[in-house]
Amino acid sequence: MSNFFKKSDLSRSEAENIISDTLQKCDDGELYLENSKSESILLDDNKIKNSSYNSDLGFGFRAISDEVVAYSHSNEISKNSLKQSSENLKSTLKSVKGTYNHEIPKSNKKYYENINPIEQKSLNEKIKILNEVNNYLRSKDENIKQVTANFLGEQKSVEIIRSGGETLTDVRPLIRFNVSVMLEKKGRKETGVYGVGGRQSYDSYLKDDNWKSVCDEALRIASVNLESKPAPAGEMKVVLGPGWPAILIHEAVGHGLEGDFNRKKTSAFHNLMGQKVASEGVTIVDDGTIDNRRGSLTIDDEGTPTEKTVLIENGILKNFMQDRLNARLMKTKSTGSGRRENYRHIVLPRMRNTMMLSGNQTQDEMIKAVDKGIFAVSFGGGQVDITSGKFVFNCTEAYEIVDGKIGSPIKGATLIGDGPSILKEVSMVGNDMMMDPGIGTCGKAGQGVPVGVAQPSILINKMTVGGTKL
């Protein structure tokens, strides 16, 4: 655990006094301190291209009065700097008359260990694996023209000091290992990307030559794409594979169920609570409590322990995801979904691990039920316009389905749909729910946070496929 006051002219008790003084008539607020260490080691074009290390330290001071949020952040943890921030908050909130809400739930549960993954493996060992990845792939396929592989590791220590001195702390490890391959054959180039990660040591993911399976998967996707033909254009049936394709859930309904957009009534879902928004059999949860997952958190960035929040149960909209501010204004409780990218940013209600739970059909039954459509196995990113409800995601591995059989691979295409209606078009839910491999980052209001997704195979009756073949 970091001692934020060790090398500062500011003592903890002085900080506590400034916090309590600043927040005394506010409804909520806190001092958020963060110390993060991260590394990136990149192999590209047969060479170690980059080895870098970052250490970031700072605080964010927040005061909330009714709906108004005042925020100030700085890298300098000093008496002067905190006082300046305090003045800044006070000048924004000129006439406050609230009552500070001291209530914050407690839990002893932890969803990851207090480790520093960067220190657990030497630089030389990391470089050795990256070189092995490069040699392994290049010896496997003569069409390989480019290999990129990288390690990203991080340890983030946070401390939240609330008015009255109550303190909540967390130490969060996070790693990612990615491999990208480019193939070239007869003048045509295609790429394949795969990665793994989560809140454990590098070795938990890479031991016993496990990195080879990451390489194999990236190469397999690139090889499939090398044979792909133009994707169709228009509305058709879509079968989604299990796991990572759950970005569909994240984009189509996840963002629209975040508390802020619903309090402001700018989400297409704001007036649908308690109503049927999905087919029977569709249950979606957002869970921050799964051990070692990329989207898991012991406490959120306001200090609330995370939980498993049921968003949609058997087709019915049950809950939004809430931070403390939006929960208070909507007269409900925080779901432990208050997150920020780092101390430079304000808290927003965000997703953690968003999952559609298993049903009882098989992927085989879904494929057989489609005359003409596509089977989407892997995706790049997605995006949503939460107001109109329209969302997209980009296929990175997909096949056509003709007369109940999987046909040729098709080129990467964007799929577009309507969030509030898409889940009503789900006609089969598979029994094969799978977590994603631990690589997702979600962007909102310029802030990126690590998230996870999961789903079984599903059949969607109608979606627009954005190919070029009419």
Next chain:
Amino acid sequence: MVKDQEFLEKKAAYCLGLAKKLGASESSVIVNNSVSETVNFRNKKLDESNRSDDLGISITTYIGKKKSSISSSNLLDDNLNILIEKCVETTKNTPEDEFNSLPDKDLLAKEVKDLNLYDDTHIENDQKIDYLKKLESAASNDKKIVNTESSFTQNKSNFILANSGGFCAGYKRSSFTASSVIVAKDEKSMERDYEYSSKCFLKDLDDAEELGKQAADQTIRKLSPRKIGSEKIAIIFDKRIAKGILSTFASAVSSSAISRGTSFLKDKVNQKIFSDRINVLDKPDMLKGLGSRNFDSEGVKTNTLKLVDQGILKHYLIDTYNGKKLNLKSNGRCGGTSNLYFENGNISFKDLLNSKSKSLYITETIGHGSNIVTGDYSVGATGFLVENGEFKYPINEITIAGNFKEMFKNISLANDLEFKYATNSPTMMIEGMVVAGK
């Protein structure tokens, strides 16, 4: 207040000195400070205030052809000592790369011109609030407007770039940015749109009322959209989307994509990639330009480049490392382009709309559908159906797709270029793309 040159130079010199003492043969350092103050309004009321004071340092050390880098927001000497020691240690353990080096001395910027990038004016939060009040009141005239969120940011920054070869320079910048996001609703739909203005000088910022009104009008006209069928149709890209196509071009001609062989424009220098009428410029010395600079992030002097001349690709965007790899000299584009733009075409916006009996006017795209390896393009889109030069009705839930190799050849441009962003394009029409809808 933002830190002065002297403070930043002192930190930079300390780092270079220490790196040398600890065994680095060469090193470079960037120290920057950025102070931002933002006020957000929502539905004509104060919603958020945000002050940020960011210090940052990044150091790269070389030992011969070995290289490593560190960065930190903690500029206390204690911390810098630990980090630089770690950086040098990591450098020793990182394999050699023959192309690693500081930029050639004769390419470095010799003088720093005043490009008029810093406005000393300080706008108090109360004045920001006045601006936002005017903006939101102008934006809220129509009953269909159900939510307005607007924001005003003042940013002042300063930096120093220094290296062990004796380069040491930096300068202040300022920006004043106002934006407004509007939600409108009718029986059938709810839609969102925005308007934005960002300038180096406060006095150049768009009028609050005009900005608010424009954001509101752009939102209301999107209500009750329809979905159209799948077809091949001419696409007209609004300027705010057209600039994205130019950005994709810039990524595809970056020397890193070229040297790695991962660009569809590899080996296309001196070949025709656009039609005869197309010229692309990157002009770093525009006064008050949002992308203006004297030198790139390695200190290399940045001259104006005509990247595309009458349809022919003339240059890649080259930095030191990839330049050495490609056997080309850096043209001062480490960190990307400066003020990048398509030169005006020769017909008016109106004539462009009129040039086809039926076309689609796109105002927003979503998704990350640009693949610079293959040139494939497929994104979700929102816009309007245009018939005989008139906007007929709004359209959404469609995708547009094509391949940049073909799309580039089919670009025609209007003559309505303005310098609203760092990368700018006139309104653009591309024929031969496929729309997927119903």
